[in-house]
Amino acid sequence: MKPSPGHTILLVEDEIHIAQGLIFNLEQEGCHVIHAATAHEAWTALERMDFSLLILDVMLPDGNGFDICRSVRERDGRIPILFLTALGDEAQRINGLAHGADDYLTKPFSLTEFLLRVKRMLERSDWYRPSPASQDVVNFGGCRVDFKEGKALTLQGEIGLTDLEMKILRIFFSREGEILERSELLASVWGLSPETETRTLDNFIARLRKYFEADPSHPEYFLTVRGKGYRFVSGQ
Numbered sequence: 001m002k003p004s005p006g007h008t009i010l011l012v013e014d015e016i017h018i019a020q021g022l023i024f025n026l027e028q029e030g031c032h033v034i035h036a037a038t039a040h041e042a043w044t045a046l047e048r049m050d051f052s053l054l055i056l057d058v059m060l061p062d063g064n065g066f067d068i069c070r071s072v073r074e075r076d077g078r079i080p081i082l083f084l085t086a087l088g089d090e091a092q093r094i095n096g097l098a099h100g101a102d103d104y105l106t107k108p109f110s111l112t113e114f115l116l117r118v119k120r121m122l123e124r125s126d127w128y129r130p131s132p133a134s135q136d137v138v139n140f141g142g143c144r145v146d147f148k149e150g151k152a153l154t155l156q157g158e159i160g161l162t163d164l165e166m167k168i169l170r171i172f173f174s175r176e177g178e179i180l181e182r183s184e185l186l187a188s189v190w191g192l193s194p195e196t197e198t199r200t201l202d203n204f205i206a207r208l209r210k211y212f213e214a215d216p217s218h219p220e221y222f223l224t225v226r227g228k229g230y231r232f233v234s235g236q
Contacts, residue, residue, distance in 0.1 A: 007052040007122055008032045012042045012068065013084070014060055018107075022055070025111060026118070039063030046072065051079065053121055056101075058085040066099045073100030077191075078167070080121040084109070102191060124188040138173050140234040141221055143212045145169055154211045164189060168204065172222070172232035181229040205230060 009026060013019040014037045023033045034049065036042040039060045045051075046068075054072065056065035069081050081100060086107045097104060103117055136148040144153040147170070150161050161169070168189050171180065185201055205224075209216035223231045 008034065008049065009053045009055060009118075010034050010036065010042065010045055010049075010051045011055045012036045012039075012060065012065060013055070013057045014038065015057075021111075022114075025115065029115065029119075031118075037061075039068060042068055053118065054079060054081045055118075056081060056083050056085075058083060066095065069099045069101055077163075080124065082117065082121060084114070100191075102187075124184065135173075138169075141212060141214075145173075152211065155214060156211070159211065164204070165208070169208075172230075176232055176234060179225045179228050179231050185229065 007030070009031050011019060011022060011026075011033050013022070013035070016037070019035050019037070023035060026033050034045050034051070036045050039062045042056075042060075054069075056068055058065040065083060065085070069083070072079065072081065077100075080102050083101050083104045084107065085104075102121060105114060105117060136146065138145045138147075142155065145161070146152065147166055150166065152159050152161055168185070171185070171188065182201055186198070190200060205222055206216070208222050209219050212221060213219045220235060221232060223233065225231050
């Protein structure tokens with residue numbers, strides 16, 4: 001996996017032998033793991049630390065992972081959450097996703113699949129997490145985006161930016177020149193399944209072009225890569 005440095009994972013799992021195996025393998029891949037065997041321990045850890053990913057069991061001695069997931073999601077809509085549980089019927093999976101989880105893996109599970117899912121979730125979370133060297137202000141094409149103030153100076157004047165607009169702009173700016181696939185953007189920004197058929201992303205890109213392009217029908221910065229997704233180039 002070899003995720004970027006600084007990934008700290010909260011593993012909430014009351015079956016010690018399972019937890020020990022997961023901790024060993026995640027740490028072999030470069031992650032730092034905090035283990036909680038109860039809901040109380042999980043809440044204590046969440047109050048004291050920030051995490052890159054939560055891995056939650058559902059059935060806990062003093063509570064359940066659904067409640068933890070729902071409460072965390074009310075405070076943070078971006079942190080990836082993976083359920084790892086023996087409750088594998090469709091109703092339980094839907095319940096987990098409805099509470100705000102990004103993925104759901106049932107026991108017994110393939111360790112290789114588990115590590116791949118964790119890798120993908122950490123990669124997506126990195127897209128919107130600004131690096132230490134990231135800029136609070138980005139200038140391109142006569143426009144200016146100020147993430148600290150949540151505002152942008154566009155060709156039509158100054159506007160306020162929504163959280164979703166800032167999230168997707170962070171992704172585009174931090175990965176300038178790269179092709180960002182539709183499925184990955186839908187999952188990272190909106191938490192939607194890659195298989196979801198929706199015009200949400202296309203409408204959102206159209207809005208960004210209206211803000212920042214001199215001619216939205218012939219964009220210079222927010223480009224469409226036919227059959228794949230979108231790409232941002234600053235032209236500098």
